[in-house]
Amino acid sequence: MTQFPIQKIREDFPILQEKIRNKPLVYLDNAATCQKPAAVIEAMSHLYRHDYANVHRGVHTLSVRSTDLYEGAREKVRQFINARSHKEIVFVKGTTDAINLVAQSFGRAQIKAGDEILITAMEHHSNIVPWQILCQQIGAVLKVAPINQKGELQVEQFENLLSDKTRLVSVVHMSNALGTINPVKQLIDKAHARNIPVLLDGAQAIPHMRVDVQDLDCDFYAFSGHKLYAPTGIGVLYGKQELLESMPPYQGGGDMIRKVTFEETEYNDLPYKFEAGTPAIAEAIVLGTAIDYLVDVGMDSVAAYEAELLAYATEQAHKIKGLRIIGEAENKGAILSFVLDNVHPHDIGTMLDSLGIAVRAGHHCAMPVMDFFQVPATARASFAMYNTVDEIDILMDGIKSLIEVFG
């Protein structure tokens, strides 16, 4: 293993000391949500104890302090994903909210009946359903680029599906059900050659790798705070400034306006045009704290360490007879989705839980992926930077034992 400060990192996450059913917690459900470092937990408490008030509202000291912290967090996000301007960073509730924003604002303004939206067969429901709703509203058509048996996007077919009618491509950066990391730069190049904007669903990718929106040249990038070691209820929509400027507001309310009369309303500048109402102030500020923590560890180190974890887990999983990995893309993030010959994923989940191991069992909000692989569900171990090789051994021992019990 590389020189990764795993001991220190584990000490930074208080919940990892927790006992589950009298066993040390082995938390492998990070693709659902990940645990929080003490820095994040304490920053939340410190904020409410010392610095909290509404933002962009008052002249009083606390409001100014809170606003500075809130805008400071936006600047941290900007740097973290290397956006050009803070105007391109819209705080939203999460990835789902971000995608719905694009569907309802960009989509309703720019996409017409008969136009096409292109997604892939490995999308999370949150990158399927908002487009289906939009298509129903305006009569557009949803196209789906297929995947292969390894769980990789069929890039040629994706290209063939780009047409003169395609108005938007929305693709997952890293699949939550399979772990597949899509060749997004290549896809963006192909779409841009036809002047088609691209949204990347970065919910899974963002905690695992360095993301540079200028380098990717994506038009939108959506992610959630809670998968990035920050609280729930906060997420980010990155959008290129010229695109966001051309888009109508998504929701109306306070903060998103400059001037309101009963006759007409003048909207606020970016990014506030898209931030109606009091935002998730504390959660946004603490997202900044989580980013500080990650920047300190280094995203490249995180990616390298997790790649070693995944390689080890995959190697060990291959040794287990009757275990089939679902999702074996060449380029893959730290997710091990699997099924066993004679044990249903739900039974795997309950059995492992009794050993203190938290894995997800189910369809992972990706029912079309389950249908493609002809499984009702999978068990999924998803890793974070605080997981260890020892924990993978515990997982594999657990799997071997439950296979024996089920005979």
Next chain:
Amino acid sequence: MFDDLRDLYQEVIFDHNRNPRNFRVIEDADRTVEGFNPLCGDRLTLYIKLDGDKIVDASFQGSGCAISTASVSLMTEIIKGKTIDEAEELFEKFHEMTTGKDEDVQLEAMGKLAVLAGVREYPARVKCATLAWHTLDAALKNQETSISTE
């Protein structure tokens, strides 16, 4: 290694999971209802053959976890020979036993079905055990051709 789970996964459950009873299609079934649990993907089709108000044959097809497979397997065994009313009464009792609302459910009176009482300690798994019975309920009431638990 799995001592904590002995109440949930009793030997009878493993047995029915490995060798489900009445796992077949009844071609001339009077009632055929699909049951689906979208949360975990459990899916079964229940076939009922009636003679008047008496259940003369019951079978199923489908795939699910050990709890749901054992539950439907045991159910098809136990309801055979019962009247619709008797089966409905058993459904009520089974529901009470697995949701734990009535701690005093007489487990002895539940016969073999008592092996599924353990699920009440596992709220996430209750629906695995009750899917079969909700499907039966729909079949007996003859109202729907598919039901879904969530």
